[in-house]
Amino acid sequence: xxxxxxxxxxxxxxxxxxxxxxxxxxxxxxxxxxxxxxxxxxxxxxxxxxxxxxxxxxxxxxxxxxxxxxxxxxxxxxxxxxxxxxxxxxxxxxxxxxxxxxxxxxxxxxxxxxxxxxxxxxxxxxxxxxxxxxxxxxxxxxxxxxxxxxxxxxxxxxxxxxxxxxxxxxxxxxxxxxxxxxxxxxxxxxxxxxxxxxxxxxxxxxxxxxxxxxxxxxxxxxxx
Amino acid sequence: xxxxxxxxxxxxxxxxxxxxxxxxxxxxxxxxxxxxxxxxxxxxxxxxxxxxxxxxxxxxxxxxxxxxxxxxxxxxxxxxxxxxxxxxxxxxxxxxxxxxxxxxxxxxxxxxxxxxxxxxxxxxxxxxxxxxxxxxxxxxxxxxxxxxxxxxxxxxxxxxxxxxxxxxxxxxxxxxxxxxxxxxxxxxxxxxxxxxxxxxxxxxxxxxxxxxxxxxxxxxxxxxxxxxxxxxxxxxxx
Numbered sequence: 001x002x003x004x005x006x007x008x009x010x011x012x013x014x015x016x017x018x019x020x021x022x023x024x025x026x027x028x029x030x031x032x033x034x035x036x037x038x039x040x041x042x043x044x045x046x047x048x049x050x051x052x053x054x055x056x057x058x059x060x061x062x063x064x065x066x067x068x069x070x071x072x073x074x075x076x077x078x079x080x081x082x083x084x085x086x087x088x089x090x091x092x093x094x095x096x097x098x099x100x101x102x103x104x105x106x107x108x109x110x111x112x113x114x115x116x117x118x119x120x121x122x123x124x125x126x127x128x129x130x131x132x133x134x135x136x137x138x139x140x141x142x143x144x145x146x147x148x149x150x151x152x153x154x155x156x157x158x159x160x161x162x163x164x165x166x167x168x169x170x171x172x173x174x175x176x177x178x179x180x181x182x183x184x185x186x187x188x189x190x191x192x193x194x195x196x197x198x199x200x201x202x203x204x205x206x207x208x209x210x211x212x213x214x215x216x217x218x219x220x221x222x223x224x
Numbered sequence: 225x226x227x228x229x230x231x232x233x234x235x236x237x238x239x240x241x242x243x244x245x246x247x248x249x250x251x252x253x254x255x256x257x258x259x260x261x262x263x264x265x266x267x268x269x270x271x272x273x274x275x276x277x278x279x280x281x282x283x284x285x286x287x288x289x290x291x292x293x294x295x296x297x298x299x300x301x302x303x304x305x306x307x308x309x310x311x312x313x314x315x316x317x318x319x320x321x322x323x324x325x326x327x328x329x330x331x332x333x334x335x336x337x338x339x340x341x342x343x344x345x346x347x348x349x350x351x352x353x354x355x356x357x358x359x360x361x362x363x364x365x366x367x368x369x370x371x372x373x374x375x376x377x378x379x380x381x382x383x384x385x386x387x388x389x390x391x392x393x394x395x396x397x398x399x400x401x402x403x404x405x406x407x408x409x410x411x412x413x414x415x416x417x418x419x420x421x422x423x424x425x426x427x428x429x430x431x432x433x434x435x436x437x438x439x440x441x442x443x444x445x446x447x448x449x450x451x452x453x454x455x456x457x458x459x460x461x462x
Binding site for chain 2: 077
């Protein structure tokens with residue numbers, strides 16, 4: 001296996017083992033996401049028209065803020081005991097570190113979304129487990145973690161890191177959140193792929209741009 | 225392969241400033257292959273900063289560094305393959321076991337058999353029996369032993385050690401010092417213990433306020449003269 005790829009996978013695997021053991025990220029993020037949809041479900045009552053109108057927004061508010069919570073934790077274990085210095089003193093490209101951390105965050109977010117979506121379908125009685133919404137969720141999550149991993153590395157060295165990350169991350173992630181809400185709205189309204197596709201294209205473009213940009217500038221962020 | 229005929233470590237006119245506050249002020253130093261250089265100095269002298277720059281985890285403000293003939297600015301990865309780093313921090317993940325930590329770092333070092341090498345280095349530091357315990361359950365001294373094992377994973381030719389005896393009991397310190405004395409590595413080590421440092425030192429360096437104020441062969445300096453020089457040069461009791 002290519003050395004850089006094997007190191008990327010080693011970093012991802014290490015994060016997954018640590019998370020499976022502590023469940024620090026997944027449990028807190030999942031509880032948060034579920035609380036958001038339960039609260040909104042009670043707030044908007046049982047009126048189906050209102051539910052259909054607000055559901056995509058509720059879903060993506062839950063995912064976006066849960067994502068911030070998860071991404072805030074991405075680099076904290078690397079600061080404990082100076083682990084990041086340990087990795088940096090090994091012959092590992094900074095890009096491999098970025099990709100490894102990003103892939104782990106992506107899998108954590110997918111796990112949270114895989115539980116949240118069925119609960120959302122049950123509470124809101126809406127067909128959110130449809131292929132267009134699942135594809136939208138996966139594509140938007142790629143964009144989320146691509147930007148979020150970069151900003152998480154930037155924020156971890158600051159004192160007010162819990163505040164800094166959402167301030168940096170959410171404005172940049174707005175295009176992907178808006179596109180995901182729009183694509184979900186169209187999917188729930190029963191529109192065909194043709195209409196949804198234009199929003200998915202925006203998400204894919206966002207993913208591609210921010211994956212490349214984050215990959216390229218991570219080196220400058222991580223050094224000191 | 226290392227570049228033959230070059231010193232193991234060569235530092236020229238090295239400076240480092242934090243927000244315009246100088247931490248290292250023109251360090252020039254050479255350490256020959258297989259030599260043990262021990263750096264003494266009070267807190268804030270720049271010892272850790274110097275080692276972090278050599279370990280490639282911090283950038284210098286100016287100056288040149290080569291390790292085994294490789295320029296740090298151009299060949300950082302070649303240098304990373306040749307250095308083993310022990311710091312104040314253990315570099316270990318507390319939620320992972322000692323084995324998982326060692327195998328993780330072995331994979332980052334491109335070691336062909338991470339599991340086998342993890343067992344070997346754990347045996348070297350007397351931690352075989354605790355390999356499957358989480359690092360978070362270890363005492364500071366046990367963490368330091370695994371940290372030393374981690375630094376030896378890829379059989380580095382140069383060891384950069386920042387107070388490696390931190391947290392170790394007397395038995396473990398003796399074991400570490402024997403490992404270092406018999407290992408044939410080039411060593412650059414900082415310590416506050418003049419006695420221990422002098423046992424190992426082929427070269428004695430005193431660093432104060434970012435400058436080397438004394439550099440002498442270890443054989444030319446005994447404990448009392450070292451204490452005296454330290455007091456005179458730094459104004460601080462060793």
